[in-house]
Structures are given as structure tokens and as C-alpha cells.
Amino acid sequence: MSLYKPAWLLVLPAIISAQAMAIEEIAVIATRTATATSDLPGSISVLDDDDLKQLSSVHIQQAMSQLPGVNYQRGNGQESLPSIRSAVLTGAGACGNVLVLEEAIPVRGSGLCNVNELFDTHSEQAQSIEVVRGANTAFYGSNALLGSINIRLAAEGTNQFSLELGENDYVRAKAALSYGKPDESHGRIYVTVAEDGGYRDDSGYQQQKFSWRHQMSFQDWELALGATATYLDQETAGFVVGLDSYRDPVLRKQNLDPEAFRKSESIRAWATFSRDGNTFFGEQSRLQITPYVRSTEMDFLQHFLPGDPLEQNEQSALGWQTSLTTKVSESLNWSMGFDAEFADGKLLQTQDQATRGSAFLRVTIPAGTHYDYQVDVQQLAVFAHTNWQLADRWQVIAGGRLESIEYQYDNRALDGRTRDDGTTCGFGGCRYSRPADRDDDFTHLSPKFELQYEASPNWRWHIAIADAYRAPQATELYRLQRAQTQANLDEVSATHFEVGGDWSNTQTQLAFAAYQINQRNVIIRDSDFFNVDGQRIDSTGFEVSLRHQFNDHWSMRAASSIAEHKYDSDQLIGDVNIRGKLVDTAPKFIANAALDWRINSSLSAQVELQHTSKYYLDPQNEHQYPGHTLINLRGQYQINDHWSAALRLLNLSDRLYAERADFTSFTDERYFPGEPRSLFAELKWQY
Numbered sequence: 001m002s003l004y005k006p007a008w009l010l011v012l013p014a015i016i017s018a019q020a021m022a023i024e025e026i027a028v029i030a031t032r033t034a035t036a037t038s039d040l041p042g043s044i045s046v047l048d049d050d051d052l053k054q055l056s057s058v059h060i061q062q063a064m065s066q067l068p069g070v071n072y073q074r075g076n077g078q079e080s081l082p083s084i085r086s087a088v089l090t091g092a093g094a095c096g097n098v099l100v101l102e103e104a105i106p107v108r109g110s111g112l113c114n115v116n117e118l119f120d121t122h123s124e125q126a127q128s129i130e131v132v133r134g135a136n137t138a139f140y141g142s143n144a145l146l147g148s149i150n151i152r153l154a155a156e157g158t159n160q161f162s163l164e165l166g167e168n169d170y171v172r173a174k175a176a177l178s179y180g181k182p183d184e185s186h187g188r189i190y191v192t193v194a195e196d197g198g199y200r201d202d203s204g205y206q207q208q209k210f211s212w213r214h215q216m217s218f219q220d221w222e223l224a225l226g227a228t229a230t231y232l233d234q235e236t237a238g239f240v241v242g243l244d245s246y247r248d249p250v251l252r253k254q255n256l257d258p259e260a261f262r263k264s265e266s267i268r269a270w271a272t273f274s275r276d277g278n279t280f281f282g283e284q285s286r287l288q289i290t291p292y293v294r295s296t297e298m299d300f301l302q303h304f305l306p307g308d309p310l311e312q313n314e315q316s317a318l319g320w321q322t323s324l325t326t327k328v329s330e331s332l333n334w335s336m337g338f339d340a341e342f343a344d345g346k347l348l349q350t351q352d353q354a355t356r357g358s359a360f361l362r363v364t365i366p367a368g369t370h371y372d373y374q375v376d377v378q379q380l381a382v383f384a385h386t387n388w389q390l391a392d393r394w395q396v397i398a399g400g401r402l403e404s405i406e407y408q409y410d411n412r413a414l415d416g417r418t419r420d421d422g423t424t425c426g427f428g429g430c431r432y433s434r435p436a437d438r439d440d441d442f443t444h445l446s447p448k449f450e451l452q453y454e455a456s457p458n459w460r461w462h463i464a465i466a467d468a469y470r471a472p473q474a475t476e477l478y479r480l481q482r483a484q485t486q487a488n489l490d491e492v493s494a495t496h497f498e499v500g501g502d503w504s505n506t507q508t509q510l511a512f513a514a515y516q517i518n519q520r521n522v523i524i525r526d527s528d529f530f531n532v533d534g535q536r537i538d539s540t541g542f543e544v545s546l547r548h549q550f551n552d553h554w555s556m557r558a559a560s561s562i563a564e565h566k567y568d569s570d571q572l573i574g575d576v577n578i579r580g581k582l583v584d585t586a587p588k589f590i591a592n593a594a595l596d597w598r599i600n601s602s603l604s605a606q607v608e609l610q611h612t613s614k615y616y617l618d619p620q621n622e623h624q625y626p627g628h629t630l631i632n633l634r635g636q637y638q639i640n641d642h643w644s645a646a647l648r649l650l651n652l653s654d655r656l657y658a659e660r661a662d663f664t665s666f667t668d669e670r671y672f673p674g675e676p677r678s679l680f681a682e683l684k685w686q687y
Contacts (some may be wrong), residue, residue, distance in 0.1 A: 029130040029150040043133040060118045068543035068559040069133045074659040077205045077234040078119040084147030087586035092475040099144035102151045109343035110142040111474045112315045120266040122211045125190040127154040135468035135496040138448040141403045145470040155213040158686045166680035169197035187214030199675045202258040205234035227269040236260040238303045239670035246658040252673035257303035268294040284327035291320040307355035307365045317343035331389035343377040368420035370432040372413040375474045378406045393454040400447035405471045407440045433480040442471040442491045461501040469493045481529040489533045494519045512544040536568040553598050560591035576620040589613040608632040617663035628657035646682040
């Protein structure tokens with residue numbers, strides 16, 4: 001079926017859906033300073049404070065599903081897999097395609113990311129979530145190949161306490177306390193504590209998060225301080241296996257890996273120094289310097305691998321971001337900066353007991369140490385950007401970033417594919433291969449160009465082209481298998497082309513974009529279990545979002561996208577060449593729509609519709625998940641000036657569905673079952 005044949009489906013949910021909104025939105029993700037989205041490149045979406053409070057998401061996926069072109073899939077507990085203008089991404093390098101930030105600072109280092117790192121942010125108390133759909137390496141560098149997500153918390157606001165209760169012994173308490181005076185030194189402290197018994201057997205978690213934001217002035221400088229610390233202790237339920245097993249009332253609640261767990265700790269701190277005017281660039285300039293530090297540790301049992309090995313990884317980093325923005329004239333602004341980060345990452349994989357299963361597995365996957373290595377990462381970059389009002393209605397946004405990343409890899413175990421005592425395995429050798437010490441470096445220039453045309457006070461059009469890249473992740477380079485002793489990988493690149501427009505007035509905001517993304521030198525694990533590059537993926541899509549305020553009582557919002565992601569290089573899987581096949585776990589059509597009813601000044605309600613179309617589970621396009629549609633209800637009641645209450649009824653129709661589905665030759669179809677109808681209640685006090 002042609003990609004554009006059912007494009008009318010994109011407009012239909014936009015007409016019948018929705019939510020109240022603020023027409024003018026502010027974002028920092030594109031420029032590192034607060035900027036109206038009307039002045040930013042086209043494909044930037046913002047979930048504001050009102051959106052997030054109404055959603056009160058238990059999992060970050062529930063918030064991300066509100067945006068066009070974004071299709072995050074929920075794993076067990078707080079786990080997730082990313083997708084922005086792409087298939088749902090898996091594998092060692094998946095995390096390198098979407099950059100996760102908090103206050104515009106990366107949550108993990110380049111080369112050391114983790115696919116689940118969104119749970120290291122304090123998204124539960126976010127003032128806004130900003131998403132760039134498409135290339136963002138021209139400003140932030142590697143790991144923003146397909147997009148980026150920025151979590152922002154405010155430094156001021158009302159004091160708030162809330163308590164939420166839900167199915168399966170779910171409890172979440174949140175507090176946000178402000179101090180000081182807004183026009184002087186002031187700040188805000190956030191605390192979130194959550195516990196969930198889990199819908200499936202042995203799948204509960206405990207989670208605690210703390211954040212601090214502070215603003216003050218010092219002589220000619222403005223100073224913004226911040227810190228976030230998180231802790232997660234999670235029991236993990238794996239896939240249920242077998243065709244349509246997610247529909248089985250017994251299987252869907254089972255946990256075949258009751259011993260699996262994940263523990264994660266993170267802490268980050270930063271200080272942003274800003275001042276207007278300087279000797280060299282005049283009063284129309286602004287200098288911003290942000291030094292930061294971070295540390296993370298994670299232990300988890302890899303229940304998805306034979307032998308259930310334990311991975312322990314950690315990293316620490318020191319870095320800084322700088323930018324100097326100057327208003328040269330009424331029509332021309334430019335900015336430039338120098339960023340740097342120095343990180344130290346470690347990974348240890350061990351197995352306590354002998355592997356169970358076939359003779360091949362028992363012999364080739366021995367107990368003991370599989371990997372033990374350290375990687376020192378140095379990232380240096382310079383960037384320059386300009387915003388030029390070419391004419392009354394024409395605006396040019398252009399710039400680029402030159403970045404260098406260097407890895408120093410130290411194998412602290414024995415080189416090669418032996419047991420940890422140096423003895424060899426049968427059947428040709430052990431499964432895990434440890435390369436010898438080595439250094440790797442990657443340098444890339446990421447340019448971007450966008451032309452905007454203001455056709456009228458309501459209409460704005462844009463055309464954009466950009467180049468993005470990501471360096472290979474440490475796990476792709478140094479965590480090898482079987483006969484591969486060295487992975488000679490180059491960076492992954494992607495060319496983005498986009499045409500779009502937006503229309504707005506006091507009641508309505510409509511935005512749409514068509515895009516083409518050509519990914520080159522994609523890194524995969526081939527049929528020999530080697531990490532190799534040189535693969536290609538082409539993506540074409542169309543996105544639309546709409547918000548409309550009908551009157552004082554009714555409002556709506558909708559977001560939907562239709563896309564095709566295809567393999568564009570020869571690769572045999574089994575006896576099938578997958579060139580021209582659709583990428584697995586890539587639904588063609590996703591949509592989210594909501595209708596809000598403000599009954600009176602105290603009472604409001606929302607009905608939300610979420611749709612995911614069918615998608616293939618394997619690169620050969622031989623197995624499918626049929627898709628699903630979910631209905632959610634939400635209601636809020638303002639009891640008085642200080643007290644409010646809310647109810648959320650998720651999966652109203654009690655649909656049997658899968659949060660995630662895929663296929664492997666070892667297990668056939670497998671699924672993460674979605675939760676049944678669930679009721680959540682929240683009571684909030686503010687003063």
C-alpha cells in the first residue's frame with residue numbers, strides 16, 4: 001500500500017480529538033535559552049505543565065504518546081524503548097539514536113548511554129517535556145541522530161503535596177516546595193516516592209527521586225543551580241512466549257524470569273552562569289556557561305540471555321556547555337559555543353551458575369566473568385548558529401557543530417573468547433569475545449539549514465535539511481561475540497529533509513510536516529553475531545497535530561503520523577534478503593486524540609483515544625502484531641482553593657493488547673502484555 005494513500009486518516013482524528021492548550025509555548029531544547037516555539041525550527045513539540053498534570057503519567061510512555069511521530073514502547077516496570085521518526089529501537093546502540101536531556105544537559109554520556117535512561121529523569125514533576133523530532137546533532141552532538149527529549153523543572157511555583165493510589169498496590173507520593181522570593185534568591189525542592197506491586201508476578205518496583213532548582217543573582221551574573229538524584233529497585237518480568245500469548249488470562253500474568261531485577265542509581269548537579277553584555281560583543285549579547293557533573297550505577301540480571309548473566313555498569317563525568325549569543329542587528333542574531341565532557345565508564349558481566357539448556361549452550365556460555373572493561377571518553381565540540389531575518393517574511397536558521405569523540409578502551413579481563421581462566425570452550429569457542437585494548441576516535445561536522453516563510457499572520461511554512469550522526473556505542477565496539485575479535489565501526493549518519501507548516505489563531509494551532517530520513521552506515525548484529533556497519537534504512541513520513549478551543553467548556557487535541565521505514569541494503573536473514581522490507585516494530589499509523597469538557601469552574605473530564613496500527617515482528621516481514629486501540633478517561637475536581645482530586649481510568653474497554661511484541665527464531669512470538677482496565681485516584685493539596 002502506498003505511504004500516502006490513507007493520508008486522509010491523519011485529518012480525521014485531528015477533527016474529532018483534543019485538549020486545552022496555551023497557544024504560545026516556550027522551549028530551551030533548540031537554543032539552550034527560553035525561546036518561543038514560533039521562533040524555533042519546525043518540528044519541536046512541547047508538553048506543558050497543564051498537559052502533564054492532567055496526564056499524571058505512571059510511565060513516561062503515557063506522556064510521549066501525546067506527540068506526533070513519537071512511539072515509545074513500554075517495557076516492564078519503568079523500562080522503555082525509544083522511537084522518534086523511526087521503528088522502535090532495540091540493540092546495543094539503540095539509545096544512541098535519541099538524546100535524553102534534563103535542563104538541556106545529557107543524562108548519559110556519548111558512547112555510554114542506556115536505552116532505559118528516561119527513568120533517570122524527574123519527569124513525574126516536569127514543568128515541560130520538549131521533544132525535537134528529527135536531527136538535533138547540530139546543537140547537541142552525538143546521540144541526537146533522530147531526535148532529542150528535554151525534561152524541565154521550574155525553580156518556582158506553589159507548594160504542593162499529592163498522594164496517588166491505584167491497582168496492584170500502586171502508591172505514589174509527590175511534594176514540591178518553594179522558598180525565597182521570586183525577584184530575589186529563590187528555589188524549589190521536588191520529591192517523588194513510588195511503589196508498585198506489578199500487574200504480573202514478581203514485577204513490582206520501588207522508586208525515589210529528588211530534585212533541587214535554585215536561582216539567584218551575583219553582581220552582573222544570573223546563577224541557576226540544579227541537582228537530580230534517582231533510585232530504582234525493580235523486579236523485572238520478561239516476555240510471555242507463544243502466538244497471541246498476551247491474550248491468555250493465565251500466561252499474561254506469569255513471569256518466567258522471577259529472579260530478574262534492575263537496580264539503578266543516578267545523581268547529577270550543575271550550575272548555569274549567565275550575563276548580558278560584555279566588553280567585546282556589546283550590550284546585545286548574552287554569555288552562558290554551564291559546568292556539570294554526573295554519576296550513575298546500574299545492576300540488572302539479563303534474563304533475556306542464556307545463563308542469566310549479571311551486568312554491572314557505572315559511569316562518572318565532568319563536563320561543561322558554553323554559548324555566546326549576540327544580536328548583531330534587528331535582523332541578525334548569532335551564537336557560538338564550546339562544549340566538552342570527560343567521562344569514565346565501566347562494565348562487568350558475570351555469571352554465577354552453569355548455563356542450562358542444550359549441550360551447545362552449556363559448553364559455550366560458561367560461568368565466570370564474561371566482560372570486564374573500562375572506557376574513558378573525551379568529547380570536544382564547537383558550534384555556531386545564526387538566525388537571519390532575510391526579509392519581512394523570510395527567515396533563515398543555519399549552523400553546524402564540529403565534534404570529536406575519543407575512546408580509550410581497557411580490557412581488564414583476558415583477551416579473546418576463552419573462559420575467565422584462559423581455557424577454551426568446545427564447539428569452536430566461547431560465546432563472548434573480549435577485544436584487546438585499543439583507542440578509537442570519531443570526528444563529524446553536523447550542519448543544518450532551515451528557511452521559514454511567514455505567509456500571513458496565521459500561516460508559517462518551513463523547509464529544512466540537516467545532517468546528523470552518532471558515534472558507535474562502547475557496547476557495540478567492545479562487547480563482542482563468537483569469532484569477532486575486533487569491531488571496526490564508523491559513525492552512523494542520517495540526512496534529514498523536511499517540509500512543513502503551521503497555522504494558528506487565538507483558538508487553534510495546527511502543525512504538519514512531511515519528512516525523509518536516510519540513515520547510512522547503520523550498525524547491526526549480523527547472522528554470525530558480528531557487530532557490523534554499512535547497513536541503510538530509509539524513512540518517509542507525515543505528521544500532524546491539532547489543538548482547538550471550541551468554547552469555554554470544550555477543547556480538543558490530536559496528534560498522528562503515518563510513516564514507512566524500509567531496509568535499503570542487502571542483508572540475508574535466513575534465506576531472505578530483507579532489502580525493501582519494512583523495518584520490524586514500526587507501525588505505519590499511530591494516533592492519539594482527546595476531547596476535554598470543562599463542566600464548570602471546578603469540574604472537568606477528558607476522554608482519550610490511543611491507536612497503534614499493525615506492525616511486523618521480524619525483518620523478513622513474516623509475522624505481525626495486529627495493533628490495538630485504547631480508551632482512557634480522566635476527571636479532575638477542584639474541591640476548594642487548596643484541595644483537588646482526580647480519577648484516571650485507563651484501558652476503559654479492558655482491551656487485551658501488548659505493549660511490545662517481537663519475534664525471534666529461538667522463541668517465536670513474544671510479548672510484554674499490556675495492563676487491563678486500571679483505576680487511579682489522586683488527592684492534591686496546595687498552598
